[in-house]
Amino acid sequence: MIADVLADATSRMDRAVEAAKEDFATVRTGRANPQMFQRIMVDYYGTPTPLQQLASMQNPEARTIVVTPYDKSALKAIEDAIRDMPNLGANPTNDGTVVRITMPELTEERRKEYVKIVRAKGEDGKVRVRGIRRQSKDDLDALKDEIGEDEIARGEKDLDALTKKHVDAIDDALKVKEAELLEV
Incomplete structure (x- = not known):
């Protein structure tokens, strides 16, 4: 039973670490990267739809992304969604068939802002891991009637080690x- 709780916590913490890493990937570095756009939702016929489902993205140059929509009628909506994305600083242009996004050069001040954003995303990831720990600890406490306190204490130690491992992975x-x- 304790092994089940720990296995569940491990898989959930692994997913939280992966989600944090994906969040980090959405923050741009010196190069333009299609992953920066994975969280963009486009209003497609009144339904919020992920950009990845509406268009293909290529990276022809270091600071340029070309977005080619599968449906040309979505071109304006895609352009608007990219323009409205916070913390991107890009101005997309629409030539009637594709949307070109040229990323501006990063200044030192902008880089420091991005570091703050990444740190906040990292803290969110750690909070998720700690929340999973808290839920798993409650699950272990619920087993006190069936299992001895020594076993529960060992399970909590294992849970703490697991939590530390995942928090360190995020760090x-x-x-x-x-x-x-x-x-630079």
Whole structure:
């Protein structure tokens, strides 16, 4: 039973770490990257639809992304959604068939802003991991009637080690992203 709780916590914490890493990928570095646009939702005939489902994205140059919609009628909606995306600083242009996005050069001040954003995303990821720990600890406490307190204490120790491992993984990914952002 304790093993089941720990296995569930492990899989949920793994997903939280992956979600944090995906969040980090949405913050741009010196290069334009199609992953920066994975969270953009486009109003497609009144339905919020992920940009990835409406268009293909290519990266022909270091600071340029070309978005080619599958349905040309969605071109204006895609352009508006990209323009309205916060923390991007890009101005998309529409030539009638594709949307070109040229990313501006990052200034030192903008890089520092991005570091703050990444740190906030990292803290959100750690909060998710700690929330999973709290729920798993409650699950372990609920087993006290069936299992001895010594076993519960060992399970909580394992849970704490698991939590530390996942929080450290988020911290490591955060350090890598910060170094990437501050690199000129």
